[in-house]
Amino acid sequence: MSLTETAQVQSGRRGLFSRRLVADAALLAVAVCAFFLFPYDLAFLTRILIMMILVLSLDLVLGYGGIATLGQAAMYGTGAYAAGLFAIHVWADPVAGLLVGALAGAAIAFLSALVVMRAHGLTLLMLTIAAAQILQEIANKARPVTGGADGLRGIRMEPLFGSLKFDFIGQTGYWYALGVLCVVFAVLKVITASPFGLSVRGIKASPARMTAIGTSVYWRLVVLYTIGGAVAGIAGALAAQITSLVSLEAYSFSLSAEALIMLILGGTGRLYGAILGAAIFMVVHHTAASVDPFNWLFVIGAMVLAVVFFVPSGLLGLKDVVRSLARRVS
Structure with a gap:
Protein backbone atom coordinates (compact mmCIF):
# COMPACT_ATOMS: atom_id res chain seq x y z
CA MET A 1 0.00 0.00 0.00
CA SER A 2 1.39 3.39 -0.99
CA LEU A 3 1.77 6.35 1.35
CA THR A 4 -1.13 8.10 -0.35
CA GLU A 5 -3.43 5.12 0.13
CA THR A 6 -2.32 4.76 3.75
CA ALA A 7 -3.06 8.44 4.39
CA GLN A 8 -6.51 8.04 2.82
CA VAL A 9 -7.29 5.03 5.01
CA GLN A 10 -6.16 6.87 8.14
CA SER A 11 -8.17 9.93 7.15
CA GLY A 12 -11.25 7.76 6.62
CA ARG A 13 -10.81 6.15 10.03
CA ARG A 14 -10.48 9.55 11.70
CA GLY A 15 -13.61 10.73 9.92
CA LEU A 16 -15.55 7.65 11.01
CA PHE A 17 -14.35 8.08 14.60
CA SER A 18 -15.42 11.74 14.55
CA ARG A 19 -18.88 10.89 13.21
CA ARG A 20 -19.37 8.22 15.84
CA LEU A 21 -18.21 10.61 18.55
CA VAL A 22 -20.74 13.18 17.37
CA ALA A 23 -23.45 10.48 17.33
CA ASP A 24 -22.58 9.45 20.89
CA ALA A 25 -22.67 13.06 22.08
CA ALA A 26 -26.01 13.62 20.34
CA LEU A 27 -27.56 10.55 21.97
CA LEU A 28 -26.32 11.62 25.38
CA ALA A 29 -27.66 15.15 24.82
CA VAL A 30 -31.09 13.74 23.91
CA ALA A 31 -31.12 11.65 27.10
CA VAL A 32 -30.21 14.67 29.24
CA CYS A 33 -32.83 16.86 27.56
CA ALA A 34 -35.48 14.16 28.04
CA PHE A 35 -34.90 14.31 31.80
CA PHE A 36 -35.80 18.01 31.89
CA LEU A 37 -38.53 17.95 29.23
CA PHE A 38 -40.48 15.03 30.71
CA PRO A 39 -39.98 15.25 34.50
CA TYR A 40 -43.22 13.35 35.20
CA ASP A 41 -42.44 10.46 32.84
CA LEU A 42 -39.11 9.41 34.32
CA ALA A 43 -40.35 5.92 35.15
CA PHE A 44 -41.21 5.33 31.51
CA LEU A 45 -37.97 6.89 30.29
CA THR A 46 -36.00 4.71 32.69
CA ARG A 47 -37.80 1.67 31.32
CA ILE A 48 -36.66 2.68 27.84
CA LEU A 49 -33.05 2.89 29.02
CA ILE A 50 -33.29 -0.59 30.56
CA MET A 51 -34.75 -2.01 27.37
CA MET A 52 -31.92 -0.41 25.40
CA ILE A 53 -29.43 -2.40 27.46
CA LEU A 54 -31.38 -5.62 26.86
CA VAL A 55 -31.54 -4.98 23.10
CA LEU A 56 -27.82 -4.20 23.06
CA SER A 57 -27.19 -7.66 24.50
CA LEU A 58 -29.31 -9.15 21.72
CA ASP A 59 -27.50 -7.11 19.07
CA LEU A 60 -24.17 -8.44 20.31
CA VAL A 61 -25.40 -12.03 20.06
CA LEU A 62 -27.52 -11.84 16.93
CA GLY A 63 -26.27 -8.80 15.06
CA TYR A 64 -22.56 -9.57 15.42
CA GLY A 65 -22.49 -13.31 16.05
CA GLY A 66 -25.46 -14.38 13.98
CA ILE A 67 -26.85 -16.47 16.87
CA ALA A 68 -30.62 -16.60 16.34
CA THR A 69 -32.19 -16.43 19.78
CA LEU A 70 -35.53 -15.74 21.37
CA GLY A 71 -34.33 -16.43 24.88
CA GLN A 72 -32.66 -13.26 26.15
CA GLY A 84 -33.36 -8.80 44.06
CA LEU A 85 -32.46 -11.72 46.30
CA PHE A 86 -28.99 -10.29 46.87
CA ALA A 87 -30.49 -6.97 47.98
CA ILE A 88 -32.96 -8.66 50.35
CA HIS A 89 -30.69 -11.23 51.98
CA VAL A 90 -27.10 -10.01 51.57
CA TRP A 91 -26.39 -6.39 50.67
CA ALA A 92 -28.59 -3.68 49.20
CA ASP A 93 -25.81 -1.76 47.50
CA PRO A 94 -26.91 -1.00 43.89
CA VAL A 95 -23.51 -1.42 42.23
CA ALA A 96 -22.82 -4.71 44.02
CA GLY A 97 -26.27 -5.95 43.04
CA LEU A 98 -25.60 -4.95 39.45
CA LEU A 99 -22.45 -7.05 39.42
CA PHE A 110 -22.61 -19.98 29.66
CA LEU A 111 -24.38 -23.12 30.86
CA SER A 112 -27.08 -22.90 28.22
CA ALA A 113 -24.55 -22.01 25.51
CA MET A 126 -36.29 -23.47 20.09
CA LEU A 127 -33.60 -24.32 22.65
CA THR A 128 -33.19 -20.66 23.59
CA ILE A 129 -36.94 -20.36 24.10
CA ALA A 130 -36.97 -23.56 26.16
CA ALA A 131 -34.23 -22.27 28.47
CA ALA A 132 -36.29 -19.22 29.39
CA GLN A 133 -39.46 -21.25 29.90
CA ILE A 134 -37.68 -23.76 32.15
CA LEU A 135 -36.26 -20.98 34.31
CA GLN A 136 -39.68 -19.34 34.51
CA ILE A 155 -36.44 -5.03 47.59
CA ARG A 156 -35.09 -1.88 49.21
CA MET A 157 -31.93 -0.38 47.81
CA GLU A 158 -29.36 1.63 49.73
CA PRO A 159 -28.48 5.11 48.41
CA LEU A 160 -26.38 5.01 45.26
CA PHE A 161 -22.72 5.63 46.16
CA GLY A 162 -23.90 6.14 49.73
CA SER A 163 -25.56 9.50 49.09
CA LEU A 164 -28.08 9.38 46.20
CA LYS A 165 -31.35 7.97 47.48
CA PHE A 166 -33.83 6.32 45.12
CA ASP A 167 -36.76 8.74 45.13
CA PHE A 168 -40.42 8.20 44.29
CA ILE A 169 -40.24 10.43 41.20
CA GLY A 170 -37.40 8.38 39.75
CA GLN A 171 -34.69 10.98 39.29
CA THR A 172 -31.90 8.90 40.80
CA GLY A 173 -33.11 5.80 38.98
CA TYR A 174 -33.03 7.61 35.64
CA TRP A 175 -29.45 8.88 36.02
CA TYR A 176 -28.38 5.51 37.39
CA ALA A 177 -29.84 3.67 34.39
CA LEU A 178 -28.38 6.22 31.97
CA GLY A 179 -24.94 5.87 33.51
CA VAL A 180 -25.08 2.08 33.28
CA LEU A 181 -26.26 2.30 29.67
CA CYS A 182 -23.33 4.56 28.76
CA VAL A 183 -20.83 2.17 30.37
CA VAL A 184 -22.36 -0.89 28.69
CA PHE A 185 -22.45 0.86 25.32
CA ALA A 186 -18.80 1.92 25.60
CA VAL A 187 -17.67 -1.57 26.63
CA LEU A 188 -19.57 -3.20 23.78
CA LYS A 189 -18.04 -0.77 21.28
CA VAL A 190 -14.59 -1.83 22.46
CA ILE A 191 -15.50 -5.52 22.31
CA THR A 192 -17.00 -5.34 18.82
CA ALA A 193 -13.99 -3.41 17.49
CA SER A 194 -11.47 -5.80 19.08
CA PRO A 195 -9.88 -8.79 17.32
CA PHE A 196 -12.42 -10.97 19.12
CA GLY A 197 -15.27 -8.91 17.73
CA LEU A 198 -13.84 -9.06 14.23
CA SER A 199 -13.45 -12.83 14.46
CA VAL A 200 -17.07 -13.16 15.57
CA ALA A 208 -16.44 -22.84 7.57
CA ARG A 209 -13.76 -20.35 6.54
CA MET A 210 -13.08 -19.35 10.13
CA THR A 211 -12.73 -23.01 11.06
CA ALA A 212 -10.35 -23.51 8.14
CA ILE A 213 -7.97 -20.81 9.44
CA GLY A 214 -7.89 -22.39 12.89
CA THR A 215 -10.54 -20.37 14.76
CA SER A 216 -12.45 -22.20 17.49
CA VAL A 217 -15.92 -21.28 16.30
CA TYR A 218 -17.81 -23.11 19.04
CA TRP A 219 -15.94 -21.58 21.98
CA ARG A 220 -15.96 -18.07 20.55
CA LEU A 221 -19.72 -18.26 20.18
CA VAL A 222 -19.98 -19.58 23.74
CA VAL A 223 -17.94 -16.60 24.98
CA LEU A 224 -20.02 -14.17 22.92
CA TYR A 225 -23.27 -15.64 24.23
CA THR A 226 -21.92 -15.41 27.78
CA ILE A 227 -21.04 -11.74 27.37
CA GLY A 228 -24.47 -11.09 25.94
CA GLY A 229 -25.97 -12.89 28.92
CA ALA A 230 -24.03 -10.68 31.32
CA VAL A 231 -25.38 -7.54 29.63
CA ALA A 232 -28.94 -8.92 29.72
CA GLY A 233 -28.41 -9.74 33.41
CA ILE A 234 -27.40 -6.14 34.03
CA ALA A 235 -30.64 -4.97 32.41
CA GLY A 236 -32.65 -7.31 34.62
CA ALA A 237 -30.78 -6.23 37.74
CA LEU A 238 -31.47 -2.58 36.92
CA ALA A 239 -35.16 -3.30 36.51
CA ALA A 240 -35.31 -5.10 39.86
CA GLN A 241 -33.43 -2.38 41.71
CA ILE A 242 -35.37 0.55 40.28
CA THR A 243 -38.88 -0.94 40.39
CA SER A 244 -38.29 -2.87 43.66
CA LEU A 245 -40.16 -5.83 42.21
CA VAL A 246 -39.40 -8.93 40.15
CA SER A 247 -42.22 -10.96 38.60
CA LEU A 248 -42.38 -14.07 36.46
CA GLU A 249 -42.86 -11.76 33.45
CA ALA A 250 -39.11 -11.20 33.56
CA TYR A 251 -38.81 -14.63 31.92
CA SER A 252 -41.68 -14.16 29.47
CA PHE A 253 -41.39 -15.02 25.79
CA SER A 254 -42.98 -11.68 24.89
CA LEU A 255 -40.03 -9.82 26.41
CA SER A 256 -37.56 -11.66 24.18
CA ALA A 257 -39.82 -11.20 21.15
CA GLU A 258 -40.21 -7.47 21.75
CA ALA A 259 -36.44 -7.08 22.11
CA LEU A 260 -36.01 -8.80 18.74
CA ILE A 261 -38.59 -6.49 17.13
CA MET A 262 -36.78 -3.47 18.56
CA LEU A 263 -33.51 -4.67 17.08
CA ILE A 264 -35.10 -5.29 13.68
CA LEU A 265 -36.59 -1.80 13.70
CA GLY A 266 -33.29 -0.09 14.48
CA GLY A 267 -30.95 -2.34 12.53
CA THR A 268 -28.66 -5.19 13.53
CA GLY A 269 -24.90 -5.28 13.95
CA ARG A 270 -24.28 -1.61 14.69
CA LEU A 271 -25.22 -1.06 18.36
CA TYR A 272 -26.83 2.27 17.47
CA GLY A 273 -29.68 0.31 15.95
CA ALA A 274 -30.46 -1.21 19.35
CA ILE A 275 -30.66 2.27 20.89
CA LEU A 276 -32.85 3.68 18.12
CA GLY A 277 -35.10 0.67 17.80
CA ALA A 278 -35.77 0.40 21.53
CA ALA A 279 -36.61 4.11 21.80
CA ILE A 280 -38.97 4.11 18.82
CA PHE A 281 -40.73 0.87 19.77
CA MET A 282 -41.27 1.91 23.38
CA VAL A 283 -42.58 5.37 22.47
CA VAL A 284 -44.91 4.06 19.75
CA HIS A 285 -46.07 1.24 22.02
CA HIS A 286 -46.78 3.63 24.89
CA THR A 287 -48.59 6.15 22.68
CA ALA A 288 -50.64 3.60 20.74
CA ALA A 289 -51.63 1.68 23.88
CA SER A 290 -52.78 4.88 25.59
CA VAL A 291 -54.94 5.82 22.57
CA ASP A 292 -56.39 2.34 21.97
CA PRO A 293 -55.58 -0.26 24.66
CA PHE A 294 -57.12 -3.07 22.61
CA ASN A 295 -55.78 -2.57 19.10
CA VAL A 308 -39.04 -4.89 6.75
CA PHE A 309 -40.36 -4.12 3.27
CA PHE A 310 -38.92 -0.65 2.68
CA VAL A 311 -35.86 -0.48 4.95
CA PRO A 312 -34.70 -4.10 5.44
CA SER A 313 -31.49 -3.02 7.15
CA GLY A 314 -33.42 -1.10 9.82
CA LEU A 315 -34.08 2.57 10.38
CA LEU A 316 -30.35 3.24 10.54
CA GLY A 317 -30.27 2.34 6.86
CA LEU A 318 -32.97 4.85 5.95
CA LYS A 319 -30.39 7.34 4.74
CA ASP A 320 -28.97 4.83 2.26
CA VAL A 321 -32.45 4.00 0.97
CA VAL A 322 -33.23 7.68 0.42
CA ARG A 323 -29.95 8.16 -1.42
CA SER A 324 -30.67 5.18 -3.63
CA LEU A 325 -34.11 6.50 -4.50
CA ALA A 326 -32.68 9.95 -5.23
CA ARG A 327 -30.16 8.44 -7.66
CA ARG A 328 -32.88 6.51 -9.47
CA VAL A 329 -35.03 9.62 -9.81
CA SER A 330 -32.13 11.71 -11.08
Whole structure:
Protein backbone atom coordinates (compact mmCIF):
# COMPACT_ATOMS: atom_id res chain seq x y z
CA MET A 1 0.00 0.00 0.00
CA SER A 2 1.39 3.39 -0.99
CA LEU A 3 1.77 6.35 1.35
CA THR A 4 -1.13 8.10 -0.35
CA GLU A 5 -3.43 5.12 0.13
CA THR A 6 -2.32 4.76 3.75
CA ALA A 7 -3.06 8.44 4.39
CA GLN A 8 -6.51 8.04 2.82
CA VAL A 9 -7.29 5.03 5.01
CA GLN A 10 -6.16 6.87 8.14
CA SER A 11 -8.17 9.93 7.15
CA GLY A 12 -11.25 7.76 6.62
CA ARG A 13 -10.81 6.15 10.03
CA ARG A 14 -10.48 9.55 11.70
CA GLY A 15 -13.61 10.73 9.92
CA LEU A 16 -15.55 7.65 11.01
CA PHE A 17 -14.35 8.08 14.60
CA SER A 18 -15.42 11.74 14.55
CA ARG A 19 -18.88 10.89 13.21
CA ARG A 20 -19.37 8.22 15.84
CA LEU A 21 -18.21 10.61 18.55
CA VAL A 22 -20.74 13.18 17.37
CA ALA A 23 -23.45 10.48 17.33
CA ASP A 24 -22.58 9.45 20.89
CA ALA A 25 -22.67 13.06 22.08
CA ALA A 26 -26.01 13.62 20.34
CA LEU A 27 -27.56 10.55 21.97
CA LEU A 28 -26.32 11.62 25.38
CA ALA A 29 -27.66 15.15 24.82
CA VAL A 30 -31.09 13.74 23.91
CA ALA A 31 -31.12 11.65 27.10
CA VAL A 32 -30.21 14.67 29.24
CA CYS A 33 -32.83 16.86 27.56
CA ALA A 34 -35.48 14.16 28.04
CA PHE A 35 -34.90 14.31 31.80
CA PHE A 36 -35.80 18.01 31.89
CA LEU A 37 -38.53 17.95 29.23
CA PHE A 38 -40.48 15.03 30.71
CA PRO A 39 -39.98 15.25 34.50
CA TYR A 40 -43.22 13.35 35.20
CA ASP A 41 -42.44 10.46 32.84
CA LEU A 42 -39.11 9.41 34.32
CA ALA A 43 -40.35 5.92 35.15
CA PHE A 44 -41.21 5.33 31.51
CA LEU A 45 -37.97 6.89 30.29
CA THR A 46 -36.00 4.71 32.69
CA ARG A 47 -37.80 1.67 31.32
CA ILE A 48 -36.66 2.68 27.84
CA LEU A 49 -33.05 2.89 29.02
CA ILE A 50 -33.29 -0.59 30.56
CA MET A 51 -34.75 -2.01 27.37
CA MET A 52 -31.92 -0.41 25.40
CA ILE A 53 -29.43 -2.40 27.46
CA LEU A 54 -31.38 -5.62 26.86
CA VAL A 55 -31.54 -4.98 23.10
CA LEU A 56 -27.82 -4.20 23.06
CA SER A 57 -27.19 -7.66 24.50
CA LEU A 58 -29.31 -9.15 21.72
CA ASP A 59 -27.50 -7.11 19.07
CA LEU A 60 -24.17 -8.44 20.31
CA VAL A 61 -25.40 -12.03 20.06
CA LEU A 62 -27.52 -11.84 16.93
CA GLY A 63 -26.27 -8.80 15.06
CA TYR A 64 -22.56 -9.57 15.42
CA GLY A 65 -22.49 -13.31 16.05
CA GLY A 66 -25.46 -14.38 13.98
CA ILE A 67 -26.85 -16.47 16.87
CA ALA A 68 -30.62 -16.60 16.34
CA THR A 69 -32.19 -16.43 19.78
CA LEU A 70 -35.53 -15.74 21.37
CA GLY A 71 -34.33 -16.43 24.88
CA GLN A 72 -32.66 -13.26 26.15
CA ALA A 73 -35.34 -13.17 28.82
CA ALA A 74 -33.61 -16.16 30.44
CA MET A 75 -30.60 -14.03 31.35
CA TYR A 76 -32.65 -10.90 31.98
CA GLY A 77 -34.92 -12.67 34.45
CA THR A 78 -32.04 -14.46 36.17
CA GLY A 79 -30.21 -11.17 36.60
CA ALA A 80 -33.35 -9.58 38.04
CA TYR A 81 -33.99 -12.35 40.56
CA ALA A 82 -30.32 -12.56 41.52
CA ALA A 83 -30.07 -8.82 42.17
CA GLY A 84 -33.36 -8.80 44.06
CA LEU A 85 -32.46 -11.72 46.30
CA PHE A 86 -28.99 -10.29 46.87
CA ALA A 87 -30.49 -6.97 47.98
CA ILE A 88 -32.96 -8.66 50.35
CA HIS A 89 -30.69 -11.23 51.98
CA VAL A 90 -27.10 -10.01 51.57
CA TRP A 91 -26.39 -6.39 50.67
CA ALA A 92 -28.59 -3.68 49.20
CA ASP A 93 -25.81 -1.76 47.50
CA PRO A 94 -26.91 -1.00 43.89
CA VAL A 95 -23.51 -1.42 42.23
CA ALA A 96 -22.82 -4.71 44.02
CA GLY A 97 -26.27 -5.95 43.04
CA LEU A 98 -25.60 -4.95 39.45
CA LEU A 99 -22.45 -7.05 39.42
CA VAL A 100 -24.34 -9.99 40.91
CA GLY A 101 -26.97 -9.67 38.19
CA ALA A 102 -24.28 -9.61 35.51
CA LEU A 103 -22.59 -12.70 36.94
CA ALA A 104 -25.90 -14.55 37.22
CA GLY A 105 -26.84 -13.70 33.63
CA ALA A 106 -23.40 -14.73 32.41
CA ALA A 107 -23.56 -18.03 34.32
CA ILE A 108 -26.94 -18.97 32.85
CA ALA A 109 -25.80 -17.92 29.39
CA PHE A 110 -22.61 -19.98 29.66
CA LEU A 111 -24.38 -23.12 30.86
CA SER A 112 -27.08 -22.90 28.22
CA ALA A 113 -24.55 -22.01 25.51
CA LEU A 114 -22.71 -25.27 26.08
CA VAL A 115 -25.78 -26.99 24.67
CA VAL A 116 -27.35 -24.31 22.48
CA MET A 117 -24.20 -23.54 20.48
CA ARG A 118 -24.08 -27.14 19.25
CA ALA A 119 -27.41 -26.68 17.48
CA HIS A 120 -28.29 -24.70 14.37
CA GLY A 121 -31.28 -23.04 12.78
CA LEU A 122 -34.72 -23.79 14.17
CA THR A 123 -33.35 -26.19 16.77
CA LEU A 124 -31.12 -23.48 18.22
CA LEU A 125 -34.02 -21.04 18.27
CA MET A 126 -36.29 -23.47 20.09
CA LEU A 127 -33.60 -24.32 22.65
CA THR A 128 -33.19 -20.66 23.59
CA ILE A 129 -36.94 -20.36 24.10
CA ALA A 130 -36.97 -23.56 26.16
CA ALA A 131 -34.23 -22.27 28.47
CA ALA A 132 -36.29 -19.22 29.39
CA GLN A 133 -39.46 -21.25 29.90
CA ILE A 134 -37.68 -23.76 32.15
CA LEU A 135 -36.26 -20.98 34.31
CA GLN A 136 -39.68 -19.34 34.51
CA GLU A 137 -41.20 -22.57 35.76
CA ILE A 138 -38.39 -23.00 38.32
CA ALA A 139 -39.01 -19.46 39.59
CA ASN A 140 -42.73 -20.21 39.78
CA LYS A 141 -42.24 -23.42 41.76
CA ALA A 142 -39.66 -21.91 44.12
CA ARG A 143 -42.33 -19.77 45.77
CA PRO A 144 -40.68 -19.56 49.23
CA VAL A 145 -37.61 -17.99 47.61
CA THR A 146 -38.91 -16.07 44.59
CA GLY A 147 -42.48 -15.32 45.63
CA GLY A 148 -43.82 -17.37 42.73
CA ALA A 149 -46.68 -15.80 40.80
CA ASP A 150 -46.91 -12.98 43.38
CA GLY A 151 -43.43 -11.82 42.52
CA LEU A 152 -40.34 -11.05 44.57
CA ARG A 153 -41.14 -8.13 46.86
CA GLY A 154 -39.40 -6.27 49.65
CA ILE A 155 -36.44 -5.03 47.59
CA ARG A 156 -35.09 -1.88 49.21
CA MET A 157 -31.93 -0.38 47.81
CA GLU A 158 -29.36 1.63 49.73
CA PRO A 159 -28.48 5.11 48.41
CA LEU A 160 -26.38 5.01 45.26
CA PHE A 161 -22.72 5.63 46.16
CA GLY A 162 -23.90 6.14 49.73
CA SER A 163 -25.56 9.50 49.09
CA LEU A 164 -28.08 9.38 46.20
CA LYS A 165 -31.35 7.97 47.48
CA PHE A 166 -33.83 6.32 45.12
CA ASP A 167 -36.76 8.74 45.13
CA PHE A 168 -40.42 8.20 44.29
CA ILE A 169 -40.24 10.43 41.20
CA GLY A 170 -37.40 8.38 39.75
CA GLN A 171 -34.69 10.98 39.29
CA THR A 172 -31.90 8.90 40.80
CA GLY A 173 -33.11 5.80 38.98
CA TYR A 174 -33.03 7.61 35.64
CA TRP A 175 -29.45 8.88 36.02
CA TYR A 176 -28.38 5.51 37.39
CA ALA A 177 -29.84 3.67 34.39
CA LEU A 178 -28.38 6.22 31.97
CA GLY A 179 -24.94 5.87 33.51
CA VAL A 180 -25.08 2.08 33.28
CA LEU A 181 -26.26 2.30 29.67
CA CYS A 182 -23.33 4.56 28.76
CA VAL A 183 -20.83 2.17 30.37
CA VAL A 184 -22.36 -0.89 28.69
CA PHE A 185 -22.45 0.86 25.32
CA ALA A 186 -18.80 1.92 25.60
CA VAL A 187 -17.67 -1.57 26.63
CA LEU A 188 -19.57 -3.20 23.78
CA LYS A 189 -18.04 -0.77 21.28
CA VAL A 190 -14.59 -1.83 22.46
CA ILE A 191 -15.50 -5.52 22.31
CA THR A 192 -17.00 -5.34 18.82
CA ALA A 193 -13.99 -3.41 17.49
CA SER A 194 -11.47 -5.80 19.08
CA PRO A 195 -9.88 -8.79 17.32
CA PHE A 196 -12.42 -10.97 19.12
CA GLY A 197 -15.27 -8.91 17.73
CA LEU A 198 -13.84 -9.06 14.23
CA SER A 199 -13.45 -12.83 14.46
CA VAL A 200 -17.07 -13.16 15.57
CA ARG A 201 -18.16 -11.17 12.54
CA GLY A 202 -16.13 -13.56 10.43
CA ILE A 203 -17.92 -16.50 12.02
CA LYS A 204 -21.27 -14.93 11.18
CA ALA A 205 -20.21 -14.45 7.57
CA SER A 206 -18.64 -17.88 7.09
CA PRO A 207 -18.12 -20.37 9.93
CA ALA A 208 -16.44 -22.84 7.57
CA ARG A 209 -13.76 -20.35 6.54
CA MET A 210 -13.08 -19.35 10.13
CA THR A 211 -12.73 -23.01 11.06
CA ALA A 212 -10.35 -23.51 8.14
CA ILE A 213 -7.97 -20.81 9.44
CA GLY A 214 -7.89 -22.39 12.89
CA THR A 215 -10.54 -20.37 14.76
CA SER A 216 -12.45 -22.20 17.49
CA VAL A 217 -15.92 -21.28 16.30
CA TYR A 218 -17.81 -23.11 19.04
CA TRP A 219 -15.94 -21.58 21.98
CA ARG A 220 -15.96 -18.07 20.55
CA LEU A 221 -19.72 -18.26 20.18
CA VAL A 222 -19.98 -19.58 23.74
CA VAL A 223 -17.94 -16.60 24.98
CA LEU A 224 -20.02 -14.17 22.92
CA TYR A 225 -23.27 -15.64 24.23
CA THR A 226 -21.92 -15.41 27.78
CA ILE A 227 -21.04 -11.74 27.37
CA GLY A 228 -24.47 -11.09 25.94
CA GLY A 229 -25.97 -12.89 28.92
CA ALA A 230 -24.03 -10.68 31.32
CA VAL A 231 -25.38 -7.54 29.63
CA ALA A 232 -28.94 -8.92 29.72
CA GLY A 233 -28.41 -9.74 33.41
CA ILE A 234 -27.40 -6.14 34.03
CA ALA A 235 -30.64 -4.97 32.41
CA GLY A 236 -32.65 -7.31 34.62
CA ALA A 237 -30.78 -6.23 37.74
CA LEU A 238 -31.47 -2.58 36.92
CA ALA A 239 -35.16 -3.30 36.51
CA ALA A 240 -35.31 -5.10 39.86
CA GLN A 241 -33.43 -2.38 41.71
CA ILE A 242 -35.37 0.55 40.28
CA THR A 243 -38.88 -0.94 40.39
CA SER A 244 -38.29 -2.87 43.66
CA LEU A 245 -40.16 -5.83 42.21
CA VAL A 246 -39.40 -8.93 40.15
CA SER A 247 -42.22 -10.96 38.60
CA LEU A 248 -42.38 -14.07 36.46
CA GLU A 249 -42.86 -11.76 33.45
CA ALA A 250 -39.11 -11.20 33.56
CA TYR A 251 -38.81 -14.63 31.92
CA SER A 252 -41.68 -14.16 29.47
CA PHE A 253 -41.39 -15.02 25.79
CA SER A 254 -42.98 -11.68 24.89
CA LEU A 255 -40.03 -9.82 26.41
CA SER A 256 -37.56 -11.66 24.18
CA ALA A 257 -39.82 -11.20 21.15
CA GLU A 258 -40.21 -7.47 21.75
CA ALA A 259 -36.44 -7.08 22.11
CA LEU A 260 -36.01 -8.80 18.74
CA ILE A 261 -38.59 -6.49 17.13
CA MET A 262 -36.78 -3.47 18.56
CA LEU A 263 -33.51 -4.67 17.08
CA ILE A 264 -35.10 -5.29 13.68
CA LEU A 265 -36.59 -1.80 13.70
CA GLY A 266 -33.29 -0.09 14.48
CA GLY A 267 -30.95 -2.34 12.53
CA THR A 268 -28.66 -5.19 13.53
CA GLY A 269 -24.90 -5.28 13.95
CA ARG A 270 -24.28 -1.61 14.69
CA LEU A 271 -25.22 -1.06 18.36
CA TYR A 272 -26.83 2.27 17.47
CA GLY A 273 -29.68 0.31 15.95
CA ALA A 274 -30.46 -1.21 19.35
CA ILE A 275 -30.66 2.27 20.89
CA LEU A 276 -32.85 3.68 18.12
CA GLY A 277 -35.10 0.67 17.80
CA ALA A 278 -35.77 0.40 21.53
CA ALA A 279 -36.61 4.11 21.80
CA ILE A 280 -38.97 4.11 18.82
CA PHE A 281 -40.73 0.87 19.77
CA MET A 282 -41.27 1.91 23.38
CA VAL A 283 -42.58 5.37 22.47
CA VAL A 284 -44.91 4.06 19.75
CA HIS A 285 -46.07 1.24 22.02
CA HIS A 286 -46.78 3.63 24.89
CA THR A 287 -48.59 6.15 22.68
CA ALA A 288 -50.64 3.60 20.74
CA ALA A 289 -51.63 1.68 23.88
CA SER A 290 -52.78 4.88 25.59
CA VAL A 291 -54.94 5.82 22.57
CA ASP A 292 -56.39 2.34 21.97
CA PRO A 293 -55.58 -0.26 24.66
CA PHE A 294 -57.12 -3.07 22.61
CA ASN A 295 -55.78 -2.57 19.10
CA TRP A 296 -52.35 -1.04 19.61
CA LEU A 297 -50.67 -4.14 18.18
CA PHE A 298 -51.93 -3.14 14.74
CA VAL A 299 -49.77 -0.03 14.91
CA ILE A 300 -46.70 -2.02 15.94
CA GLY A 301 -47.35 -4.61 13.24
CA ALA A 302 -47.76 -1.97 10.54
CA MET A 303 -44.54 -0.27 11.64
CA VAL A 304 -42.57 -3.53 11.55
CA LEU A 305 -43.95 -4.45 8.12
CA ALA A 306 -43.05 -1.03 6.75
CA VAL A 307 -39.48 -1.31 7.99
CA VAL A 308 -39.04 -4.89 6.75
CA PHE A 309 -40.36 -4.12 3.27
CA PHE A 310 -38.92 -0.65 2.68
CA VAL A 311 -35.86 -0.48 4.95
CA PRO A 312 -34.70 -4.10 5.44
CA SER A 313 -31.49 -3.02 7.15
CA GLY A 314 -33.42 -1.10 9.82
CA LEU A 315 -34.08 2.57 10.38
CA LEU A 316 -30.35 3.24 10.54
CA GLY A 317 -30.27 2.34 6.86
CA LEU A 318 -32.97 4.85 5.95
CA LYS A 319 -30.39 7.34 4.74
CA ASP A 320 -28.97 4.83 2.26
CA VAL A 321 -32.45 4.00 0.97
CA VAL A 322 -33.23 7.68 0.42
CA ARG A 323 -29.95 8.16 -1.42
CA SER A 324 -30.67 5.18 -3.63
CA LEU A 325 -34.11 6.50 -4.50
CA ALA A 326 -32.68 9.95 -5.23
CA ARG A 327 -30.16 8.44 -7.66
CA ARG A 328 -32.88 6.51 -9.47
CA VAL A 329 -35.03 9.62 -9.81
CA SER A 330 -32.13 11.71 -11.08
